[in-house]
Amino acid sequence: MSTIPSHLKNVDVFISEEKIQSRISQLGQEITNDFAGEEIVVIGVLNGAFMFCADLIRQIKLPVHLEFMGASSYGDGTESSGQLDITLDLKKSIEGKNVVVVEDIVDTGLTLKYLLADLKNRSPKSLKTCSLLHKPSKTQHHIPINYLAFEVEDQFVIGYGLDLAGKYRELPFIGLYRGE
Ligand code: IMP
Numbered sequence: 001m002s003t004i005p006s007h008l009k010n011v012d013v014f015i016s017e018e019k020i021q022s023r024i025s026q027l028g029q030e031i032t033n034d035f036a037g038e039e040i041v042v043i044g045v046l047n048g049a050f051m052f053c054a055d056l057i058r059q060i061k062l063p064v065h066l067e068f069m070g071a072s073s074y075g076d077g078t079e080s081s082g083q084l085d086i087t088l089d090l091k092k093s094i095e096g097k098n099v100v101v102v103e104d105i106v107d108t109g110l111t112l113k114y115l116l117a118d119l120k121n122r123s124p125k126s127l128k129t130c131s132l133l134h135k136p137s138k139t140q141h142h143i144p145i146n147y148l149a150f151e152v153e154d155q156f157v158i159g160y161g162l163d164l165a166g167k168y169r170e171l172p173f174i175g176l177y178r179g180e
Pocket of ligand 1: 107164
């Protein structure tokens with residue numbers, strides 16, 4: 001019988017690997033249909049969206065130029081600090097391009113609001129948003145999410161790119177942390 005590694009004893013599976021992958025395949029299909037015959041720039045927001053982004057672009061059957069931006073509003077805690085740090089910027093211009101920004105989770109909406117305002121100023125042809133998760137009950141800034149994988153309640157989730165103080169990003173599923 002396999003044993004659960006000790007660092008996962010306080011983690012429950014919330015959204016399984018299979019569910020995530022099947023939803024991503026649908027989203028990839030939607031994006032492929034919406035941009036048929038065009039190229040897109042996918043911007044993954046680091047660190048949380050790296051895994052989602054990697055799986056999503058494999059399901060987009062179009063030419064994709066991948067970029068990353070680094071942004072953080074949480075420090076080491078579980079509540080937003082209300083300030084956004086841009087830690088990494090784009091390498092190439094997005095002027096005249098179709099852009100899809102890929103987030104791990106939209107919580108208050110602050111991160112996405114800030115990023116969208118910044119990216120709009122760079123004159124893309126189109127600008128769409130995609131997020132793995134959304135917590136509607138926590139929304140403070142109403143930003144449309146054009147491609148959303150799952151809605152969740154106001155619970156702190158980890159895994160599949162999402163962290164708690166830098167831990168648990170490597171999990172292939174989305175989990176709930178039960179505390180110490
Ligand atoms: P927002 O700016 O409040 O929308 O927060 C967005 C960012 O907060 C996300 O990109 C995550 O990095 C982080 N975040 C929000 N909720 C969670 C959570 O439940 N687990 C892990 N990270 C979270």
